[in-house]
Amino acid sequence: MKNLKITVCAMMVIMSISGMSASFRFFKKKNNDNNKPAATVPALSKVTSSNPASDYCAKQGGKSIIVKSSKGDYGVCMLKDGTAMEEWEYYRQNNTPRDAEAAVIGMPNPASKFCVDKGGKSVTEKDKNGNERGVCRFNNGTKVDEWDYYRENN
Known part of the structure; x- marks a missing residue:
């Protein structure tokens, strides 16, 4: 078992050295290509x-x-x-x-646009904490969060 460990370690060292020498030759060749005169x-x-x-x-x-x-x-x-x-x-x-700001400002909210396209009315409501959110209100009285509605149908 000890001989196996020594053999495996020796193989790994040999492979590492050969890998380093191969990459060194490649690196040296690549650097020689970069040392061409500026006229070329x-x-x-x-x-x-x-x-x-x-x-x-x-x-x-x-x-x-x-x-x-x-x-x-x-x-x-x-x-x-x-x-x-x-x-x-x-x-x-x-x-x-x-x-760039003007291009973004002029773009409609896709969830609001989707709501209106589907026959709803886009309104902004405040929750109990005072945070605003977009709501899609339909003629039959139902309300749904605009982004939830948009994501469910796209």
């Missing part, structure tokens, strides 16, 4: 992953590109008229927090 790396390349600033640039008819510099990579939006602007700067100038 293109200065501009297309954006491969999307972000809100890149999406906004494209929606406005611009072309999103990545600029590689010694300080890091950054996105630039090339607009139709030929002007170039850093993507996030362009996005922030044209999308304020108020714009």
Whole structure:
């Protein structure tokens, strides 16, 4: 039994060492690929992953590109008229927090809308603790919590 434990431990050590050496060779090869001269790396390349600033640039008819510099990579939006602007700067100038807030504020409550669509009347009632809740009131006098009604039927 003692020989079995020693054999298993020795096998585990050998497998660990071989795994580390294999990963070291892979890491060394990968690092050698990154040490290519800067002349072989293109200065501009297309954006491969999307972000809100890149999406906004494209929606406005611009072309999103990545600029590689010694300080890091950054996105630039090339607009139709030929002007170039850093993507996030362009996005922030044209999308304020108020714009996003207005979009949410203008959206109806889906439970209230569902209540009205089904022939009910959406009303706000207070419970005994003073908390407000949406209630769907029907012509026959029945009342049901709007969100409960919405969830049960959707």
